[in-house]
Amino acid sequence: MQNHSDNGSVKTTGWMSSTIGRKQLVGVTGLGLSGFVLTHMLGNMLILVGPQAYNQYAHALVTNPFIYIAEAGLIAMFLAHMFIALRLSWSNWNARDFKYAMRPSGAKRTTFTQRSLWAQGLLILAFTILHLITFKYGPNYTANYGGIEMRDLHKLVIEVFQEPVYVAWYIVALIVLGFHLSHGVGSSLQTLGIHHIRYQRHFKTVSIVYALIVTVGFLSQPIYVYFLRG
Template structure:
């Protein structure tokens, strides 16, 4: 299998699989955070339940970190080798039906900004100010308070919205490509994948964007 993993096709398999791990994670993350709309207490309890389950927490973190390292490493490797394969690019970009979609053309740029966003996001929340609260006699982290502090600042909200729009583009191309990379594309649903990838990307993005906006408007 070493030949498989060093081939251009094998690398795209890994790119797709690791991307799928994150695509699944962002959906779960977005859906779980929706508890903020119910009440800050429920949001805190949801967060507390996750960090209390060490197997789930460390298992998920390990899978995410490993996937991210492989995804980023391969992205750099493939971008360099693909650019050298292309050599000189055409001086004019195609228009009309032969045009390369912008989202597909700028995956490496979106990815770089998203990586920076992930790091900043972890510094802000996971490793941010630790407030405590007691709900139903249980001591837990008051993440809702931190969230409301962060998103009372318009620049933070704007930064999140922009990053999430990039996530939308990244998910759209990623979800739309993964079936082909993994060899699962089939004529019977080829046409529906485009619509499904837009739907997935938009649901995740709108869901995520609604959260800082809601907190900002409530503050």
């Protein structure tokens, strides 16, 4: 048979070089990043508590020796997720050399969210870079609580979100992140082979609810600052 090599075994491919293996890497890193955005959102909710709680939480994070491991892991997940997904998108695009004249309709159609995942990813990349420049590498205000000097991130956040352009850009980017998550969380489970006839519709619901919690939680912060702390 033409697909068998000489020794009689079937031609196979490595996990990392197969489309399924690559999708599974995108899924695992995606789920990792989904976990990160949830904890990031929850931590930032301290903005509603007050400057001291917010700054001390940030201080506790950056002074933890494990921060470098965590950051390295995050960067690795982010880059792997992005590069593998973009590479897959490119080969997916090339798998159809001539496009249809008409789009499918009804149940056979795909949603705009599903077709634009790569673009959402690029927007989230741009957002992340600008976000790091604005905050992590932004102006260094200091605060002092009980003799411990630390960065006054709270002051910076309040300052940044007085600017309507910033608030608008954050709202747009976070809504895009929400759509990305609403597809991604559920899709990752399916890609990793987690599918059960009884729970399947709940997986979809969980994916959407997860995206809503992260997005609404994050959005509440610039909106709170702009309208109530102005």
